[in-house]
Amino acid sequence: xxxxxxxxxxxxxxxxxxxxxxxxxxxxxxxxxxxxxxxxxxxxxxxxxxxxxxxxxxxxxxxxxxxxxxxxxxxxxxxxxxxxxxxxxxxxxxxxxxxxxxxxxxxxxxxxxxxxxxxxxxxxxxxxxxxxxxxxxxxxxxx
Amino acid sequence: xxxxxxxxxxxxxxxxxxxxxxxxxxxxxxxxxxxxxxxxxxxxxxxxxxxxxxxxxxxxxxxxxxxxxxxxxxxxxxxxxxxxxxxxxx
Ligand SMILES: [Zn+2]
Numbered sequence: 001x002x003x004x005x006x007x008x009x010x011x012x013x014x015x016x017x018x019x020x021x022x023x024x025x026x027x028x029x030x031x032x033x034x035x036x037x038x039x040x041x042x043x044x045x046x047x048x049x050x051x052x053x054x055x056x057x058x059x060x061x062x063x064x065x066x067x068x069x070x071x072x073x074x075x076x077x078x079x080x081x082x083x084x085x086x087x088x089x090x091x092x093x094x095x096x097x098x099x100x101x102x103x104x105x106x107x108x109x110x111x112x113x114x115x116x117x118x119x120x121x122x123x124x125x126x127x128x129x130x131x132x133x134x135x136x137x138x139x140x141x142x143x
Numbered sequence: 144x145x146x147x148x149x150x151x152x153x154x155x156x157x158x159x160x161x162x163x164x165x166x167x168x169x170x171x172x173x174x175x176x177x178x179x180x181x182x183x184x185x186x187x188x189x190x191x192x193x194x195x196x197x198x199x200x201x202x203x204x205x206x207x208x209x210x211x212x213x214x215x216x217x218x219x220x221x222x223x224x225x226x227x228x229x230x231x232x233x
Contacts, residue, residue: 057207060200060229095198
């Protein structure tokens with residue numbers, strides 16, 4: 001299950017709507033091992049496509065370095081689907097490289113189901129998980 | 144002249160879980176060859192038909208090697224090389 005601040009869900013959705021019909025993307029960092037996504041870093045989609053996304057390599061380097069310095073990891077990796085349902089595509093599965101991350105897909109296509117879905121993608125195997133939006137993280141998760 | 148190479152999570156099983164390794168090499172191509180001698184299998188994950196895999200990013204210090212000289216990018220003592228799988232999909 002993905003437990004996430006509702007303000008972060010809203011921010012990912014707002015970015016997806018604003019970028020529509022181009023796919024938008026980004027990462028939400030959190031302290032290593034905490035399972036607590038806290039710091040959202042929107043990324044430029046260098047593909048600028050309605051059917052493909054790729055993090056700007058320069059922005060990705062900066063973000064990954066920053067996470068290393070701050071003792072964080074990518075908790076959530078998100079992108080939008082603007083023409084299809086929010087299920088991982090073949091490329092999403094093939095290129096998934098962070099087994100500990102929640103892969104969130106924002107769907108801005110019309111009549112294509114839920115606007116936000118979350119998945120684990122490990123060794124090519126996709127598992128959908130529930131999303132619980134919270135106003136703040138329960139104390140049990142902190143520390 | 145040893146170069147410090149930062150290894151992404153996905154490739155750490157090949158480097159005995161080391162996040163950073165020291166390798167020598169005058170160019171990125173040579174560095175990858177030597178890495179593969181020390182940690183067999185790594186080259187196959189980075190290259191595709193003798194060229195950099197399209198969805199693997201390699202940086203020398205702050206520069207994406209695609210904007211320098213790809214695998215021919217020259218390395219000098221004290222350089223930091225970072226390998227990151229591209230985050231991409233459809
Ligand atoms: Zn996708």
